[in-house]
Amino acid sequence: MVARTIGQSTAGGMLAAISGVETALWDVAGKAMGVPVYRLLGGHYRDRIRLYADVGRGRNRTDTPEAWAQRAREGVADGFGAIKFDIDHSADEFQ
Structure with missing residues (x-):
């Protein structure tokens, strides 16, 4: 399906x-x-699983590396010890 x-x-x-x-x-x-x-x-x-913060929430094509870093900091501040990034941009967009 x-x-x-x-x-x-x-x-x-x-x-x-x-x-x-x-x-x-x-x-x-x-x-x-x-x-x-x-x-x-x-x-x-x-017995236990490790949770992560998906910091791709609310992303858009104009996000900067600084915006991604801020999302990661927010995930850590929320108590998560692991961060997931769904970066679907080409590397050229960040240069």
Whole structure:
């Protein structure tokens, strides 16, 4: 389903909708079988996971390296120990 809808929603709305439906279907399957979803997905894997701040939120094509750095600082200030950048610009745009 995802492969057939790639490119139909530039803001990610289609993928978000598909993800919501898939999550609901896993939940229904788990309830029908009387087991938690994590067991359907292969069982317990780790006790903790590391969260990250996606600092690509609100980005636009005119962002500067300084704007990206400010977003990273905000993520750290929010308590995140890891930062994710979705930089989809060419390197030439930052020179």
